[in-house]
Amino acid sequence: MSHKPITAIAIAALACLGSAALAETDYPLTIENCGQSVTFETAPRNAVALGQNSAEIMLLLGLEDRMAATAFWPSSVLPEVAEANEEVEVLTVEFPTLESVLSVQPDFVAAMLTTLLGPDSKVAKRSDFEDLGIPTYLAPSACTTTLDANDAYGSRDKLWTMDLLYKEIEDLARIFDVAERGETLIADFKSREAALREQFTENENLSFLFWFSSPSPADDAYLGGGNGPSGYIADILGGANAITTEADWPAVGWEGIMAADPTVFVVAQVDRNRWDLDTAENKIEFLTSDPTVSQMEAVHEGRIVTMSGAAMNPSSRTLYGAEQVAEQLKELDLP
Template sequence: MRIRTLAYAALTATLTAALAGCGASEPVPEEPAATSTGGEGVTEYPLTLDNCGTEVTVDAPPERVVSLDQNSTEILLSLGLEDRVVGTASWTDPVLPELEAANEDVPRLADNAPTYEVALGADPDFITASFGRHLNESGVATRDRFAETGIETYLSPTDCEGDVSINGGGTRTHLLDIESLYTEIRELAAVFDVPSRGDALIADLEERTAEALDGVDAEGATVAFWFADTRTPYMAGGYGSAAMLADMSGMENVFAGTADDWPATGWEAVVEKNPDVLVLGDLQRARFPGDKLEEKIEFLESDPLTSTMDAVKNKRYIALHGAEMNPSIRSVDGLEKIGEFWKEQDAG
């Protein structure tokens, strides 16, 4: 990778010269691992990670990172790395309010996925992505293509089962665990040599999760998560991030038997399952009909078929931003909103 520090290069040259002058009986000191010159000085470099079946090696903290997804971007900003982020993409919602100042001067390369040329134009030395679709032939570019230019890539563990990318064409076989998100935070914190910031972020998310779920009793209520599209709605399947939210809060996902994260289905199937609660994606974009919350509610309550559901009749809606329904630090925001809904139900 081409982000080796000058100090490390100078050290290598010095040791090479020393080796040339040593006799066969002279002790040769081992070359120490390079460490960060601008972070906490804890990570030892080169650092190698097994990332979704791809070996990722960094020689020093990246100086110029491009994040291909909002989820990844908000982790980087939460770790205080805004001065390293030279481009972001694929946004579904405004940045978290507490990260607005950090994000203010970060270039947005595209609202959706950028082209390879645009991503490369930011002159990155590291690429992060939350979803594997960006790192395949039909996406921004393959990991091998980035590697040919000396750029390492990192894919969120939330998108991986072993060496298979779920969003890149694979299928989940077990429920997503929030520990995958914590692994992503720890590994990115290690890559950028800010491990204590990663530990602090994880501790905060764990504390908030415990508080959000404290006293919540969903009593096995059934739920459906609707992400987008009024024509062929994308509803949460049984193993992805939304299913994880249902499981953690004690609700029963009515599409639990579906392996895909967000399968497109028909309204007849949704109405037949008649969930007690509908979690509605409030997306601040205009990609599909019904992206925004008010459009979803208007459709549900005016359509002759969907208006017959108990959740619609009783207006039992939980509104979550798109990023809160994807595996990200906002998953905890989603849990807080779900917990608040059930606490209000109990109080009522």
């Protein structure tokens, strides 16, 4: 299946053509977000996006002229918003410091993960900004995880769905007073989601294992958990996640991976260059050359596909990742 993603320019144009215009945002606007009320006196003009998903949603909504900076980019920006992204400062592709965020004088901070904005964040608590009069927003996908002291990324007791993303797009569109653009973007995603559902029927013999990265071949691998976006991708493509743990990002040893015995290996391309195994190329080299791992059926039969690492985070990229894997599945000899 081939789908040409809608661009931010097209979203703005289509929104202008809407026959029944959505109401403009009435300020002050108060929304409920992750258990707290957040009030906006006016639409943000100098926003900071902490995390690739928060940034790309803003860019897809055509808000680059209202963005001061972004941070935390595991993968390259979506091609259709790459030009717009060049207008926005990137503080770092890793975790920024609170000082660096404040240096661009934000009037709004949105984040995709609790590790970027939360009680145990590597960057800041929400109160660090709100005490300065800067409203914050945390992605609904992050709010639905259960955190504990041993797992900064949390776990999910039910499957992540695109409904959480649609809520995020709707909220951000209201905050920035571009509700029609948000509605257009959501409609595009829903259409693409439905197309995948129609194309792939349930296959009880189909399982996927999603490998994000590893510090080294000797270390445990960070995988996409059973109920996270990787589980959603497996489900929409008619299969199941071979890793059933509720943790969003379980670290699993190779004995456990071999025991999971997936039908298809999905290896992530992670562009941050933190570890050698961030790249899909190096992952595939390890899988096919290791004397033991190379004997796994999925590897031996060449059932290895690649996907952007950003798709394994709960984000707009998840649907792009599902489409990316869907195209490659057509080339595989599946049981």
